[in-house]
Amino acid sequence: MAEEAGEPHVAGLLALYYADALDASEGARVERHLAVCDACRGAASEAAETVAALELLTPEDKLALSREDPPPPH
Numbered sequence: 142m143a144e145e146a147g148e149p150h151v152a153g154l155l156a157l158y159y160a161d162a163l164d165a166s167e168g169a170r171v172e173r174h175l176a177v178c179d180a181c182r183g184a185a186s187e188a189a190e191t192v193a194a195l196e197l198l199t200p201e202d203k204l205a206l207s208r209e210d211p212p213p214p215h
Contacts, residue, residue: 148173148174148177148178150174150178150180150181151170151171151174151175151178151181152180152181152184152188154167154170154171155171155181155184155185155188155189156188156191156192158171158185158188159185159188159189159192159193160192
């Protein structure tokens with residue numbers, strides 16, 4: 142497991158990675174980690190789908206979503 146080898150998981154960076162919002166060194170770190178970590182690779186496909194769906198939203202959709210009350214915690 143990558144974290145046991147001293148490399149922290151990158152799940153928190155995946156959405157930024159797929160939105161192309163990381164600098165080159167962070168992007169490379171995510172890629173290296175995904176090459177060795179099954180858990181983060183699984184989270185990566187979900188993050189990629191989420192980012193792709195968000196890219197389909199119109200500016201009006203985004204504005205409407207930002208005005209909605211967040212759902213209550215579970």
